[in-house]
Amino acid sequence: MIRDQEFLRDIASYCIENSKKLGATDVGVKVIHSVSENVSFRNKKLDESNRADSFAVNLTTYIEKKKSSINSSDLSKSNLEKLIERCIDATKITPSDENNSLPDKDLMSKEIRDLNLYDETHYPNDKKIEFLKNVEETASTDEKIVNTEAGFTENKNNFILANSNGFLGGYKTSNFSSSCVAVSRINGAMERDYEFGSTRFLEDMMEPEEIGKIAADKAIKKLGPKKIKSEKIGVIFDKRISKGILSTLASAISASAIARGTSFLKDQINSEVFPNSINIIDDPKIEKGLGSQNFDSEGVETNSLKLVENGILKNYLIDTYYGKKLNLKSNGRSGGTTNLYFENGTLSFKDLLNSEKKFLYITETIGHGGNIITGDYSVGASGFMVEDGELTYPVSEITIAGNFKEMFKNITLANDLEMKYSTNAPTLLINQMTVAGK
Amino acid sequence: MSNFFKETDIDTSQAEAIVTETLKNCDDGELYLENHKSESIVLDDNKIKSSTYNSDQGYGFRAVTGEVVAYSHSNDISKESLRKSSDNLKDTLKSKKGTYNHEIPKTNSKYYENINPIESKTFDSKIDLLNSVNNYLRSKGSIVNQVTANFLGEHKSIEIIRSDNQVLKDERPLVRFNVSVVLEKDGKKETGVYGVGGRQSYDDYLKDGSWKDVCDEAFRIANVNLESKPAPAGEMKVVLGPGWPAILIHEAIGHGLEGDFNRKKTSAFHNLMGQQVASEGVTIVDDGTLHQRRGSLTIDDEGTPTENTVLIENGILKNYMQDRLNARLMGTKSTGSGRRESYKHVVLPRMRNTMMLSGKYSQDEMISSVDKGIFAVSFGGGQVDITSGKFVFNCTEAYEINNGKIGSPIKGATLIGDGPSILKEVSLVGNDMKLDPGIGTCGKAGQGVPVGVAQPSILINKMTVGGTKL
Numbered sequence: 001m002i003r004d005q006e007f008l009r010d011i012a013s014y015c016i017e018n019s020k021k022l023g024a025t026d027v028g029v030k031v032i033h034s035v036s037e038n039v040s041f042r043n044k045k046l047d048e049s050n051r052a053d054s055f056a057v058n059l060t061t062y063i064e065k066k067k068s069s070i071n072s073s074d075l076s077k078s079n080l081e082k083l084i085e086r087c088i089d090a091t092k093i094t095p096s097d098e099n100n101s102l103p104d105k106d107l108m109s110k111e112i113r114d115l116n117l118y119d120e121t122h123y124p125n126d127k128k129i130e131f132l133k134n135v136e137e138t139a140s141t142d143e144k145i146v147n148t149e150a151g152f153t154e155n156k157n158n159f160i161l162a163n164s165n166g167f168l169g170g171y172k173t174s175n176f177s178s179s180c181v182a183v184s185r186i187n188g189a190m191e192r193d194y195e196f197g198s199t200r201f202l203e204d205m206m207e208p209e210e211i212g213k214i215a216a217d218k219a220i221k222k223l224g225p226k227k228i229k230s231e232k233i234g235v236i237f238d239k240r241i242s243k244g245i246l247s248t249l250a251s252a253i254s255a256s257a258i259a260r261g262t263s264f265l266k267d268q269i270n271s272e273v274f275p276n277s278i279n280i281i282d283d284p285k286i287e288k289g290l291g292s293q294n295f296d297s298e299g300v301e302t303n304s305l306k307l308v309e310n311g312i313l314k315n316y317l318i319d320t321y322y323g324k325k326l327n328l329k330s331n332g333r334s335g336g337t338t339n340l341y342f343e344n345g346t347l348s349f350k351d352l353l354n355s356e357k358k359f360l361y362i363t364e365t366i367g368h369g370g371n372i373i374t375g376d377y378s379v380g381a382s383g384f385m386v387e388d389g390e391l392t393y394p395v396s397e398i399t400i401a402g403n404f405k406e407m408f409k410n411i412t413l414a415n416d417l418e419m420k421y422s423t424n425a426p427t428l429l430i431n432q433m434t435v436a437g438k
Numbered sequence: 439m440s441n442f443f444k445e446t447d448i449d450t451s452q453a454e455a456i457v458t459e460t461l462k463n464c465d466d467g468e469l470y471l472e473n474h475k476s477e478s479i480v481l482d483d484n485k486i487k488s489s490t491y492n493s494d495q496g497y498g499f500r501a502v503t504g505e506v507v508a509y510s511h512s513n514d515i516s517k518e519s520l521r522k523s524s525d526n527l528k529d530t531l532k533s534k535k536g537t538y539n540h541e542i543p544k545t546n547s548k549y550y551e552n553i554n555p556i557e558s559k560t561f562d563s564k565i566d567l568l569n570s571v572n573n574y575l576r577s578k579g580s581i582v583n584q585v586t587a588n589f590l591g592e593h594k595s596i597e598i599i600r601s602d603n604q605v606l607k608d609e610r611p612l613v614r615f616n617v618s619v620v621l622e623k624d625g626k627k628e629t630g631v632y633g634v635g636g637r638q639s640y641d642d643y644l645k646d647g648s649w650k651d652v653c654d655e656a657f658r659i660a661n662v663n664l665e666s667k668p669a670p671a672g673e674m675k676v677v678l679g680p681g682w683p684a685i686l687i688h689e690a691i692g693h694g695l696e697g698d699f700n701r702k703k704t705s706a707f708h709n710l711m712g713q714q715v716a717s718e719g720v721t722i723v724d725d726g727t728l729h730q731r732r733g734s735l736t737i738d739d740e741g742t743p744t745e746n747t748v749l750i751e752n753g754i755l756k757n758y759m760q761d762r763l764n765a766r767l768m769g770t771k772s773t774g775s776g777r778r779e780s781y782k783h784v785v786l787p788r789m790r791n792t793m794m795l796s797g798k799y800s801q802d803e804m805i806s807s808v809d810k811g812i813f814a815v816s817f818g819g820g821q822v823d824i825t826s827g828k829f830v831f832n833c834t835e836a837y838e839i840n841n842g843k844i845g846s847p848i849k850g851a852t853l854i855g856d857g858p859s860i861l862k863e864v865s866l867v868g869n870d871m872k873l874d875p876g877i878g879t880c881g882k883a884g885q886g887v888p889v890g891v892a893q894p895s896i897l898i899n900k901m902t903v904g905g906t907k908l
Contacts, residue, residue, distance in 0.1 A: 225826075396828055
C-alpha cells in the first residue's frame, strides 16, 4: 500500500536537518512513493502483469549561491547520510550563480485545496483482466483485425515537497489508464492504430467496448493508403495530435528558452502570435484534472494563466531561476504547464471540413521535426484526403512542413474541445502547409 | 559474494532459495539486481547550470511461462519485499505449468573494463573542462550566442540469479560528453550539436585537447546551417554520409527485425525470412561484441553472452534479434539481445551496434551520379511505425546536389521512407564504413538503452524529402 504523509515527511525533515548540519544554507527536498500495477493482454490472452513499488528522494542543497543535487531510490538513513555528505561536498566546489535560490517566501503555496486527484479504489487484477477481455473482444470483431493488444494500469502516488524556508506540502494522486492497439491487414499490408483513456478516478474510465471499437475502426480505416503528390494545401490536425501545437508553444515560451535566447518567440510578449480569435489557458485548479496541481515543483502557488489572449502572447512559463534572469516573478510553472488548452473555436467539425474543397486530414505524425530556435517544422505524417467535406481515402508516407511562426498565424479552431489529456486542443486547421509526397 | 544483500536482512542463499521456489513451475525467469550510479554536470549560458548525482538500486523479479510474463520490482531489497513479489508472480501464473530451461551459455570475453568513470575524473577537473569549452567556443567570435556542454557518466553493476543458484554478473561503465552551440548572424539563429562517448573513462575521449575537436565540429555544423536555404519537397535521390546516418538502418530495418514484433506478426518483416529484402551489395549485422562501444555488452540483461548477429547478408534476410522468451516461442536461440533500461523494466529484444558493412564505391562516385538530390551528412532523431514500415529521420546537416556537384546547405528536413522497400532502393554501397561517435539512445516501449550504429556512404535511388520548397 501507498505510504502515508507522515512517513515521507519524516524522511524530508531528516534530509533538511542533516544538510543544514553539514553546512547547507538552503535545502529543497522531494520524497515520493508510488505503487503501480499493470496488466496487458494480447490476442485475448494474458501477456504480462507488472507490479512496481518505487521510492525516490530528490535533494538540492545550497551554500549561499552554490548548488548541487542528488537523487536516490534508497531511503535508508545510512544511505541518505552518505549521499547528503556527497551532495554537500559537490556544492562546496560548484561555482556560484547569483540566480540560484529557493523561491521567494511570499510566493509559496499557503493552503492545499482538495482538487479531487486521488481515488483510493483499488481495481484488482482479475477486474483489470475482465476489462481487457472486453476491450479485445470488441476490438477483434472485424476479420480485418489480425492483432490486438490492450493494457490497464493503476497508479497511486504520494509525495512531500519541503524546503528549509519552512515550506512543507504534499498529497496523494491516482491515475487509471487503459489502451488498445489494433493491427489491421488487407492484401498483406498492415496498419496500426490505437485508443487510450486516462483518468484520476476509476468511475470516469471509458467503457472497454468503446476503447476496443475506436482502436479497431481507426486501424481498418487506414488500410490501403496512397502517397499523394507534393503540394501546398490546408492541413487539418485531428484532436489526438492538435494538442502538439500547444506543447510546442509551451516549449517556446518557457522562461529558460526565452532567457537563453533560444526560442522563435523571444521578444514576442504582448505581440500578436495567433489570430485574434484565439485564447490559450493553463489552469492548474481543475477538479480531477490530469495536469492539476496545488503548487509547482518548487512549491510555488500556481493559478490559472491566460497565456494567449485574443491572439496576443501574454505570459511566459516562469520558474524561480529563469525568472530571476528575466527580472520576473515565478508564476508557478517550474515543471511546465498544468492543464493547458485552447478555448473552443466557433466552427463545428463538419463546417471546418467543408470550409474548402480539399484538405489533408492528419491523424498521426512521426519524428521530432520541430525546431524551437528557428520555428522550422517538418515531420512524417499519415491521415486522409478530405474532398467536399468527406474523408475520401487514407494517405501515408508523406511529410508536412512549415514554420511555427506562420503556422500559428494561420490556425482555425473547431468547437469540439474535450478535456481528455493534460494538454487539450480541438480539431484545428492550418492553412497552406507544404506536403511532400511523390 | 553478492554486494546486494550486504546491509539487508537476507543473504544470497536465502534469495536463491526464493528464486528457485518461485520459478519451479515456470519456463524461465530470474531475479535481476541492479546498482546504478550516475552523474550529470551541465554548463549552460556561461554558468554551471546543474550538478546531479543519482544513486539507484533495486531488483526486478520475473517469471515467464508460455507467452505470459509476470514481473514485480522494488527498491526495497528485503526478505518481506521479495516474498511479496514472489507471491505476486505465483498468483499471476497459478494456472500455468512450464519447464525451466536451465541452459544459458557462458563466456570469458569482456568488452569493457570494470571502471567507475564518475570517480576516475575529479569533479573539479570536470568543471574546469566545461569552463574551457565555454571559453574556447566563445573566443570564436560574437556570433556565438549560446554554449551548452555536459558530462553524463554512469556505472551499473548487475547480478542475475537464475533458478538453481546460477549467478551471472556484469559491471558496465558508460560516458557521454556533449557540446551544443547556437550561432547568430544577421538575425538568423542555428544550432550545432556534437558528442562523443562509450564504455571507457571520460579522458579516453577528451585527452590531448581532443575535446576541442568536439567543439569545432559543433561550431562547424551550426556555421553550415547559418547559410542554409529552404529544403526541397518531394521524391529524389539521397546520398547518405558514413557513420551516424546509419540511424536510417536502425529505424528502417532494425526495429522491424526485433524478435517480439515478428513473433507477434506485427512487423512488416514477419513473413520475409530468407527472402531478398535489400539490394545484393547490402549486408547488415547487429554486433554486441565491439570493444568499448556504447551499444556493446559482455552479457545481455538475461545473462546471455552477446554476439555478432547477421541480420541481412547480401540482401537476404537471415536472422531476427532475440531475447530468451521470443527465441523459445519461435523455436530458436537467444542472440544476446535481451535488454532492459533498468530493474524497473521488463526485458525486450533490442539492438546493440547495428552496422551496414562496406561495399566498393567511393562517395565521390555516388555524388557525381546524381543530377538532382540531397547529400545528408548528419541526423537528429528518427522514428518508425514497425507495422506499416514507415520511418522518418531528421537531417541536421544536408546539402543540395545539382548535376553531380554538392551545392548549398539546406535547412533541417524530415526524410520519410518505407522500411521493407528502402533497402531495395540502395543502388551503391560505399567503401568508407564508419562507426558513430558514441551518442545513440534507442527508445522502445518507454525504455531507453544505449546503442551504436555504423555504415558506409550509400546512394538511395528514391526517398521523400520533407522540405518546404516545391
